[in-house]
Amino acid sequence: MENKRAVIALTSLAQESRLEIFRLLVKAGPKGVSAGKISELCKIPPSTLSFHLKELLIGGLVSSRQEGRFVIYYAQFEQMNQLMAFLTENCCGGENCFQPLDHSCEVNC
Amino acid sequence: MENKRAVIALTSLAQESRLEIFRLLVKAGPKGVSAGKISELCKIPPSTLSFHLKELLIGGLVSSRQEGRFVIYYAQFEQMNQLMAFLTENCCGGENCFQPLDHSCEVNC
DNA sequence: TCTATATTTCTATTATTATAGAAATATGGA
DNA sequence: TCCATATTTCTATAATAATAGAAATATAGA
Secondary structure: OOHHHHHHHHHHHOOHHHHHHHHHHHHHHHHOEEHHHHHHHHOOOHHHHHHHHHHHHHHOOEEEEEEOOEEEEEEOHHHHHHHHHHHOOOHHHOOOOOOOOOOOHHHHO | OOHHHHHHHHHHHOOHHHHHHHHHHHHHHHHOEEHHHHHHHHOOOHHHHHHHHHHHHHHOOEEEEEEOOEEEEEEOHHHHHHHHHHHOOOHHHOOOOOOOOOOOHHHHO
């Protein structure tokens, strides 16, 4: 991951509604949550939500799939792992002092 | 950590210059880097840099200390750990699937 | 105290992002 | 095909963030 990509990912999380949505999707896991359900749970009007969901997609930490009339959004755990690794890269100039585990949620759950 | 605090921390990283500065400080470790050195390395004019350093302080992922005429900035690894834990909290609704190690850089280096 | 250096604050300007109503589009079932 | 529901796009407006020059402030040493 390079700097610009990481900034776009971080920007996608750096907003109250979007962070709330992201954390909801993290909790939900690979099965994800529909746009309508997110709107209801987070109390965000559809057009505003759609704007934020698009930002999250651009950030790369969230993806979507169509399921009938619903659009299901879900967290991209592998991308999240990569972002966290990038943020702690070369900690203290040498071996990383901390590092997120390599395995994404889809692998472990 | 609660949502608003995490947004402020993420906002502090969600900008190209600031992310570059933060990663520089992560590499530098506890010894930190002076404002002047950061300005030189990142090629950012002093007043702009000062604005960004303040944002990083507000974000809580960076702290500063006075050393003679210099102000030394350094990464707050423990805060960074907390932020990452917050972002992956309750992954998939149960046990966390991934989690940053608990130990901050200051402990391990 | 005076001076040079380091850093921050003030300020105005520019650029970017968030909000939500209304309209448009997509999907599956009657 | 027609309808109800789900979601997105369009649009205007409001709010927030970034930039950097000039001036102010802080510190250590002569």
